[in-house]
């Protein structure tokens with residue numbers, strides 16, 4: 001079994017142009033990144049006073065064209081299981097929205113990219129708007145984009161279990177209520193650390209093979225221990241012990257499910273040999289547990305192992321890239337979670 005990745009994550013902030021990442025290739029410690037997480041300048045919002053800056057294009061269409069070409073060019077730096085998370089907000093012009101997040105999404109689709117998630121970052125507070133004809137803007141878009149599929153490539157890496165385990169209070173839906181100031185580092189247009197952390201937990205692999213570059217996939221299974229905060233679950237476990245039920249009973253309960261016509265019967269159909277035995281064990285357990293039987297059918301999930309490649313080589317923690325790194329929020333979030341990260345910015349902040 002390959003070893004767990006090294007404990008000390010590496011992070012580095014470099015100076016460069018996100019629209020011309022190829023020029024930085026030699027400074028990167030890895031050929032490809034496992035995930036790209038970034039928040040580029042929005043159209044006509046802030047002037048970063050640099051000749052190469054993005055965001056000051058004359059029209060929204062020009063901005064979208066440059067940004068879409070830029071993100072498209074990043075596919076070269078993505079591992080086959082990699083994806084891009086990009087945070088964008090719209091801009092008002094002459095009292096109406098110009099639609100940059102929608103236009104950008106369309107432009108990426110036209111370039112063959114797929115949209116795995118369109119998250120809404122909902123902000124509980126915001127700067128009040130001076131216009132009486134406008135509501136305060138309280139949300140931004142975060143897209144998860146997957147590059148055009150190459151034959152034989154695995155699916156994009158996604159680990160919902162990691163998010164649920166490390167941040168049990170985080171929403172598992174696609175609307176994230178995160179305060180703009182939660183863990184920010186003083187940049188004029190910051191990205192909250194909480195947002196970066198959630199994204200990294202979901203999409204940056206914990207283990208990547210150092211030989212073939214494949215991400216190991218987490219295997220989760222139902223936990224044998226029920227949630228001790230639930231009274232019904234505690235009683236269910238007591239009854240389980242009192243009646244000397246066994247692991248085989250547990251497996252039968254879970255195979256059969258709540259109804260007697262559950263998955264178990266379907267799965268066992270044809271095998272013949274086990275079907276009657278599984279059903280008999282489930283019936284026995286049902287007799288002993290009564291209504292508490294169902295507690296075992298929706299048991300919490302737990303990590304049971306990793307689906308690894310065949311290399312049996314050591315693994316490393318995932319590498320993230322933020323091409324518009326600003327105050328290095330993504331890098332610091334990666335470091336805290338044990339991932340490695342590189343940040344690029346025209347004016348990089350010191351780490």
Ligand SMILES: C[S@@+](CC[C@H](N)C(=O)[O-])C[C@H]1O[C@@H](n2cnc3c(N)ncnc32)[C@H](O)[C@@H]1O
Pocket residue numbers: 016017018019038039040041042048052053054187189190191192323324325326327328329330344345346347
């Ligand atoms: C919205 S801020 C990023 C904020 C960052 N996520 C944080 O939490 O601090 C956008 C950043 O992009 C940088 N930038 C603008 N144009 C760039 C370009 N062409 N290449 C690299 N960085 C650029 C700006 O200097 C700015 O720091």
